[in-house]
Amino acid sequence: MTETVSLRALALVCTLTPSPAPSSSELMARQVLDALADHGVTGEVVRVVDHDVRPGVQIDMGDGDAWPAIRERLMAADILVVSTPTWVGHMSSVAQRVLERLDGELSETDDSGRPLVAGKVAVTAVVGNEDGAHKITADLMQGLDDIGFTIPSQSGTYWNDEAMGGRDYRDLEETPEAVASTTATLAANAAHLARLLKADPYS
Template structure:
């Protein structure tokens, strides 16, 4: 059986090298995955790329989505990480889902969409509420595209309401977050291993 691979798509609004709570939580998921023997690719902070709006695999005119797309296609596990803004996922995260929509029309000889058989987990941070709704929206979108959702595959941190502490300001992950992150990574690894050995049947 080939080695499992994972990549994190960081949908922060902050370009590198600005510190990012979103990237921090995603990196903690990746560390847990690595602990289960999963090969981890460098995380992709999407705002660092010129990703054009649209729903095609390549929008041309300098569009850098094809590079991001290839990294996702090369992985067995996608960690989709987004901050919370005004109670919703970031605009960068929404654009990523819109661009992934093109994968529905890219099918193999069995009629299966390109992303079928890949596993997805989410990581959401914010100093306001909204994480549960964001996870639900992200998972619905990724499931439509063909990703399989790991059991308890969403980890998140919401800061106390009406204050400005960020996840990256903490001394470390609170125990409930650490446990949830570990569970998501363990379940994702188990599911990806199963799908790697027995793919979905042809359409």
């Protein structure tokens, strides 16, 4: 498939900070979307904490639950980006809730019994001024894979401050080269895989 084939991405930003306050997780998510745009992918950002996403493992928890509207945007996308900060070495509680709500997709299947998200690609972005990015990436990818998403090669980008540091990613004067190159590789691999799956879905 060529890059003329239209692809869409949705970035779910799992910061604990509501808009309009700055967010390092949103900055990195937007950098991922910018890198995907280089491969003809259009994208949008949802800061999950701005919406009343109820706890649970169903696609609709009722009573004003905001997840069904977010899910509609997810189902229209080919690539999912999950971006989370690191808190005490773990993904944010918002990111955990996103995984829990995505668990509802296991009961939403096509005629072959596959989850409706099968064929969609998922990638991750993690920021923090403490250690934990590799563990968070592993947990996110395992969960997303279990739910039915396809994980590309080298599809996790991250930034950690130096040990015992206190900087935020958004406070850096420029993006470190290692992060920029990792994000670029993530985007290239995600777009490539998404196009392959769109042309030749799982049978």
